[in-house]
Amino acid sequence: MADSDAGIWKLRWDTAVAEGAGYLLVAIVCLASELLIWGLSRTLAAARLEFFSTIVGMALVFALSTACWVVWKRTDGFYRRWLKARVDFINAHLGAGFAIPMIMLDQDEMLNGGEIGRVIGSFIATNIVSWVAVFLLSVAAIGGVTQLTSQSPIRKGFVSSEKSIAPTSSDDGSSSADFEVEAQTQQATGSRDGLLISIPRATDTEKQLESGAPAQGLSNTNEQAEPSCASVAESSTWNFFSRHFPILLSLALIFTVGIPLTITIHEERLFDGFTLWFIWISSVRSQRAFKHSKICTCSAPLKRGLATLMNPVLLTTLLMMGYTRAKASVLGPGGLARTLQKFSGGTHLYALWTAAVNGNEIPSNPTGWFGAGDAALSILECGILVWGFKLSECRRQIFSLTGLVAIILCTAAAAANVFLSVIASRAMGLQVTEALSFAARSTTLALAKPATEAIGGNSPVNAMLVVSNGILGQLVYPFILDKLGVSKEHDENDRDGETGLAETQQTATIIPTTPVEASSSSNSNSSSTPSTDSPVTVAAGIAIGINGAAMGVSYLYETRSRAAPYAALSMVVFGVMTVVFTTVEPFKGTLISLASR
Structure with a gap:
């Protein structure tokens, strides 16, 4: 029993490390994107076209990724193993930036x-x-x-x-079955918020979960003791925290970091950022949970309509507008203008970096303020730039x-x-x-x-x-x-999907909260695709x-x-x-x- 418990906790630890490494890669991708946007903005500054830097960056990423494929076909395999899940993650959450312009509307600017x-x-x-x-x-x-x-x-x-x-990426072993299995895996897990560096096949994962062994392959699995599945799922608390940790973490940070810093040193950016994160991720999870729940199953059109109205961008916009207005009411006269100013300085990150390097002052933002809203807009810029990879897929x-x-x-x-x-x-x-x-x-x-x-x-x-x-x-x-x-279906291919299916099941994807079986799509092939x-x-x-x-x-x-x-x-x-x-x-x-x- 002790060995079994140790195996379970080792598996949990390995999963947590892989999850953290996935988020670290997301941060690296975002930082690299911002640096590319900054470099392009400096190049385009002579023609006063800095605002084109994000779009030009997307085109450049598309051109470079396509050129790399032409030179070396295996680059698609590298992209799918290490970058695709990160690109999809950024795309899934860049929507938080869409709400910022509506949140920043001041009553004095209204018609x-x-x-x-x-x-x-x-x-x-x-x-x-x-x-x-x-x-x-x-x-x-x-x-x-x-x-x-x-x-x-x-x-x-x-x-x-x-x-x-x-050509499509099918020449190096990717197929339409890749997308079908990945989509069904994401739906089964109910989350796109987790990122693994590498995850084995679903059937292998089941055996590893049953044995309490880390994700190292079948050979090690067969040598382990085989406690029941209940030993893995014995802790409903662990399952709850592992499934909802983004929401719980953001909520905890609001009270342990955001509010204390706001009260003691009047630093409001972390409070605003954690609140935006909490509202956004809660809206995303709520819509997703409702879609997969048994609520309103008696009327499919009603359920679809309610799920649509739970749009995360719409909910985040409304709730954040309520948050900023409530915060402003506490500050008294002029509170809304001050709250919005603290929330977003309205200056692109690349412009702030340029001003800092040159020692210049931005007229519209002389203090160089960078708030939580600006961070959300930066993620939006990164998301648009990495669409170059998505274009290359197609x-x-x-x-x-x-x-x-x-x-x-x-x-x-x-x-x-x-x-x-x-x-x-x-x-x-x-x-x-x-x-x-x-x-x-x-x-x-x-x-x-x-x-x-x-x-x-x-x-x-x-x-x-x-x-x-x-x-x-x-x-x-x-x-x-x-x-x-x-x-x-997002991709077209001309080959049978077996090779791509195996690669997808072993490549970077979502951490399953429960064992996920491979679907019948493993037998599908591109002949059914137009x-x-x-x-x-x-x-x-x-x-x-x-x-x-x-x-x-x-x-x-x-x-x-x-x-x-x-x-x-x-x-x-x-x-x-x-x-x-x-x-x-x-x-x-x-x-x-x-x-x-």
Whole structure:
């Protein structure tokens, strides 16, 4: 019994160490991302295009990872073993940064009732027109191109050329079964908050858990004593803490570190940060638990609707707004402005580093303040940059005729949105500055702010439009995408999945809270996967990338949708062209002239 207990605790210790090492790798990836963004911002500073550094960084990561694959095919195996789980983890939690612009809205910056009504009216009108028009035009264009190429006598040669230019990662042993098993493993464990350096096959893990041995392989397992499974699960307290430790840790840090430092030395950043972490992770876990619970199982539409309303970004925004306002009420007059100032200084991390190195002072943030909200926005920047790896996973879709058509459609959509949205907003009675805010109404936050400032738009209104677009999209995606039949498989491959399946079961993934058996998907192969994406899937990705921006892309990657790479490509092209049309003459002058009429 003593040997059995020692084995159980050794297994627990090994799991905890692996978990900690996984989080350390996440921190390293984030730090490396910020350093890359900083270097690119210095390179782009001469042209005053520092705000492009995150997008350029994503493109650079995509180019480098693809080039590495071309030079050495085994780099995909390294990526999947060491980096993929970390990239997925960052993507799963970058949503906390989406809430910051809404939290930072000050009452002094709010519009009056009539202006708010006109803004909402313009928001609804432009969204309906943009979503429907972009989707239908994309379906027609992609469908037409697909039909023409399928009837072309050189179709066979084109497909062969396409695969040679941008092959998938299947050549080095990865397959569609990888994604199916990983997704089902994540669903079974109910958590994406744990990261292992390496985890053995599910069947091996079961035997190791039963034996109380550390994760070292079957040979050691068979030599161990075999206590019952109850000996591992004898401690409900351990299971509870291991399953909910992110929530419990953040809550403990609030009371043991955050509040004492706030009271004693008036250091509020840790208090704000731990509170944001607690609210975000609790919202994520609550939605996930509700989806897998037996509550409202009698009505699937009701349960789906309630789960959608439990959107973590929406809940975090509302709860953090309540937190900051409650905190401000304790401080008395001027408390809200002070609370928001402490929460976020509104300066990018790369700008603070540059100012510190050069010894300069930032006019909008002379003290160089970096708050909890700024940290969340930095994680958002890192998340967008590491999407370069996600794009590389789907390089076949990017380097294709469909990808080229998507680029053309996004360029046209950017021009139409910039000019027609402003004209429509003015026609509905908005003032010039508010109307100009619609020029970048659905561009990612990294580009929307400089684009709006360049033409003299209302930045708080623009931030509200961008975040509202993203939240609205995340609320309707579960219904619309299911109705459209958009595929949930994220990758295309041409080989049987056995090799990839074995690799996935042994590579970095989530720490299972209970033994997880390999599913029947191990027998699946890519023959059941469509050789090309349907026009509806591609069009959905383009429409979400244009209208949903980063929040839409994040959702598609989170749900492992095949539309995700098209959405990421569309977001980048649409955002870049929006900046071009709002900052480069003669487009900028024409836009301001139209808004001033």
